[in-house]
Amino acid sequence: MGVVVPLDEARAAGxxxxxxxxxxxxxxxxxxRIILDKAVSHVDLIPKLTHHLVNSGGKRLRPxxxxxxxxxxxxxxxxxxxxxxxxxxxxxxxxxxxxxxxESDTRRGHKTARLIWGNQATVLVGDFLLxxxxxxxxxxxxxxxxxxxxxAAATIAEGEVMQLAAAKNTATTEDAYLSIIDAKxxxxxxxxxxxxxxxxxxxxxxxAALRSYGRNLxxxxxxxxxxxxxxxxxxxxxxxxxxxxxxGKITLPVILSFRRGNDxxxxxxxxxxxxxxxxxxxxxxxIRLMKRHNAIADTLERARSYGSIAHDALAIFPDGxxxxxxxxxxxxxxxxxx
Amino acid sequence: MGVVVPLDEARAAGxxxxxxxxxxxxxxxxxxRIILDKAVSHVDLIPKLTHHLVNSGGKRLRPxxxxxxxxxxxxxxxxxxxxxxxxxxxxxxxxxxxxxxxESDTRRGHKTARLIWGNQATVLVGDFLLxxxxxxxxxxxxxxxxxxxxxAAATIAEGEVMQLAAAKNTATTEDAYLSIIDAKxxxxxxxxxxxxxxxxxxxxxxxAALRSYGRNLxxxxxxxxxxxxxxxxxxxxxxxxxxxxxxGKITLPVILSFRRGNDxxxxxxxxxxxxxxxxxxxxxxxIRLMKRHNAIADTLERARSYGSIAHDALAIFPDGxxxxxxxxxxxxxxxxxx
Numbered sequence: 001m002g003v004v005v006p007l008d009e010a011r012a013a014g015x016x017x018x019x020x021x022x023x024x025x026x027x028x029x030x031x032x033r034i035i036l037d038k039a040v041s042h043v044d045l046i047p048k049l050t051h052h053l054v055n056s057g058g059k060r061l062r063p064x065x066x067x068x069x070x071x072x073x074x075x076x077x078x079x080x081x082x083x084x085x086x087x088x089x090x091x092x093x094x095x096x097x098x099x100x101x102x103e104s105d106t107r108r109g110h111k112t113a114r115l116i117w118g119n120q121a122t123v124l125v126g127d128f129l130l131x132x133x134x135x136x137x138x139x140x141x142x143x144x145x146x147x148x149x150x151x152a153a154a155t156i157a158e159g160e161v162m163q164l165a166a167a168k169n170t171a172t173t174e175d176a177y178l179s180i181i182d183a184k185x186x187x188x189x190x191x192x193x194x195x196x197x198x199x200x201x202x203x204x205x206x207x208a209a210l211r212s213y214g215r216n217l218x219x220x221x222x223x224x225x226x227x228x229x230x231x232x233x234x235x236x237x238x239x240x241x242x243x244x245x246x247x248g249k250i251t252l253p254v255i256l257s258f259r260r261g262n263d264x265x266x267x268x269x270x271x272x273x274x275x276x277x278x279x280x281x282x283x284x285x286x287i288r289l290m291k292r293h294n295a296i297a298d299t300l301e302r303a304r305s306y307g308s309i310a311h312d313a314l315a316i317f318p319d320g321x322x323x324x325x326x327x328x329x330x331x332x333x334x335x336x337x338x
Numbered sequence: 339m340g341v342v343v344p345l346d347e348a349r350a351a352g353x354x355x356x357x358x359x360x361x362x363x364x365x366x367x368x369x370x371r372i373i374l375d376k377a378v379s380h381v382d383l384i385p386k387l388t389h390h391l392v393n394s395g396g397k398r399l400r401p402x403x404x405x406x407x408x409x410x411x412x413x414x415x416x417x418x419x420x421x422x423x424x425x426x427x428x429x430x431x432x433x434x435x436x437x438x439x440x441e442s443d444t445r446r447g448h449k450t451a452r453l454i455w456g457n458q459a460t461v462l463v464g465d466f467l468l469x470x471x472x473x474x475x476x477x478x479x480x481x482x483x484x485x486x487x488x489x490a491a492a493t494i495a496e497g498e499v500m501q502l503a504a505a506k507n508t509a510t511t512e513d514a515y516l517s518i519i520d521a522k523x524x525x526x527x528x529x530x531x532x533x534x535x536x537x538x539x540x541x542x543x544x545x546a547a548l549r550s551y552g553r554n555l556x557x558x559x560x561x562x563x564x565x566x567x568x569x570x571x572x573x574x575x576x577x578x579x580x581x582x583x584x585x586g587k588i589t590l591p592v593i594l595s596f597r598r599g600n601d602x603x604x605x606x607x608x609x610x611x612x613x614x615x616x617x618x619x620x621x622x623x624x625i626r627l628m629k630r631h632n633a634i635a636d637t638l639e640r641a642r643s644y645g646s647i648a649h650d651a652l653a654i655f656p657d658g659x660x661x662x663x664x665x666x667x668x669x670x671x672x673x674x675x676x
Binding site for chain 1: 382
């Protein structure tokens with residue numbers, strides 16, 4: 001384990017994000033300032049815990065989508081910056097609660113907040129950040145944006161509860177799994193992409209197009225993430241490989257392998273994922289079974305297919321640097337797996 | 339233990355609420371229907387867990403305040419009903435997360451949701467209810483109301499984090515404790531009372547008056563609760579007596595007793611509250627020490643003083659059944675302790 005993705009390939013994936021980064025660069029600086037500013041509280045623990053997570057190397061993809069979609073829609077006001085910061089806070093709040101629910105010890109290679117400050121503080125600071133997010137959205141003053149993001153907040157939580165109910169259930173269907181990631185991951189991508197049209201008061205078809213773009217991008221993103229946890233299509237072992245396996249998470253590669261496997265293989269999945277009895281060589285064995293059944297390749301195939309829907313969703317917008325940047329995000333998400 | 343408050347005294351306290359109950363009765367039926375309706379989800383666990391808490395015998399004081407304040411302000415629209423339901427959802431979400439953070443096993447004499455469905459589901463359903471609350475508020479469509487309640491959401495979480503930081507710290511000052519309950523309890527009472535003026539678009543001085551009424555009522559309510567946990571001023575032992583003590587909660591009766599006590603008494607508080615080493619007779623001893631130092635009586639004295647501020651805050655409103663009902667709530671809160 002610990003074999004890192006070759007630098008040139010990682011760079012190649014990163015270069016796909018370059019147009020987006022250039023497009024949003026100035027606004028992202030403002031967003032980063034707001035994030036630091038709004039995490040301030042006379043209660044010490046709140047900024048400490050927030051900074052820990054905010055500075056732990058996330059890509060801030062969701063706020064970048066909000067900025068880019070605002071620009072695509074020709075929005076000329078200032079509300080997109082606070083909206084984007086609020087979206088990052090909502091995402092951060094979700095991560096904090098996720099880590100508590102999953103009992104995770106590491107995230108992006110760092111110790112989780114719950115391991116440093118405990119589950120209790122982590123739950124409560126998550127609540128604070130969600131409250132701050134809505135405060136910021138009220139400042140922006142668009143009821144349309146508030147509607148999009150309050151829907152997203154409820155849907156994300158619903159998705160997390162669905163995931164909890166499906167936990168350790170190897171019989172989860174692909175459909176049921178897609179409903180889960182549609183809610184817990186794609187809903188915020190969809191909302192982040194839609195807010196640009198809402199802020200710019202664009203017609204309903206443009207709002208729907210951006211929503212569809214974000215949703216399908218989010219599905220692709222999550223499926224690639226699932227595949228990467230088992231090494232992606234080359235089964236290279238990066239530093240986060242095996243996290244889902246060790247936490248007994250049901251993801252699409254597991255679902256496909258379980259359904260396509262024989263009795264002996266299902267016994268393997270039940271022992272490892274359901275009962276949590278994992279030995280040294282089991283991750284390698286899991287990857288071997290996945291490769292036998294094309295489970296990783298097919299997961300990535302699904303991701304490409306959602307990516308293609310996201311690509312087409314943008315067709316109604318005029319060509320230009322914003323559209324290119326948003327489409328390159330799809331390519332970036334997919335190419336992470338190679 | 340288990341000696342119940344004599345029925346006639348309980349009834350006397352209950353009668354104080356009668357004018358409010360009559361005033362809000364019709365709207366509360368609508369609110370109860372909305373609460374059941376909005377707890378619906380295709381995810382089974384969500385309505386189950388919500389109903390468990392919503393039906394567990396809370397008084398719904400906060401939504402009643404929202405309805406009564408709307409009527410006091412002459413509001414004639416329909417937004418107060420959804421606003422009040424959203425406030426109850428926010429409160430319910432807070433209780434769910436509180437029980438997880440405090441590791442509580444019972445609430446209002448029932449098993450807590452976390453004991454039945456686990457901490458994970460309890461955290462996530464709390465998140466869902468908070469999301470639903472904001473969805474409902476967006477439906478109401480008043481940015482003023484959204485501002486009041488998003489501020490309250492962030493403040494409540496801040497108060498909970500403050501309480502966590504002060505946990506087991508017997509040296510907490512009375513001022514620090516008041517800041518905690520101001521945020522974690524009084525903020526939602528203040529918001530619930532203020533929304534009526536916001537919905538009816540009344541002038542700033544009326545909004546401020548209702549906010550002050552709610553805030554001081556909330557402080558009084560919490561302090562009476564603190565006193566009741568040690569039996570109130572007659573030290574009768576009702577069914578929830580001793581919960582705070584067993585959970586090692588720092589409340590005003592403890593703070594006053596600790597500050598006024600001698601070294602031996604402080605050792606007692608440190609052993610029981612801080613170290614959690616509690617023996618059979620310790621609750622009786624705690625109550626004995628509180629009585630020696632007038633800690634319960636003085637806590638109630640503070641409560642009466644906040645109640646008096648709440649009473650005066652309503653002076654600017656014309657006399658009538660609404661004002662009477664709201665003032666009777668203060669009397670109800672205080673009289674619970676006797």
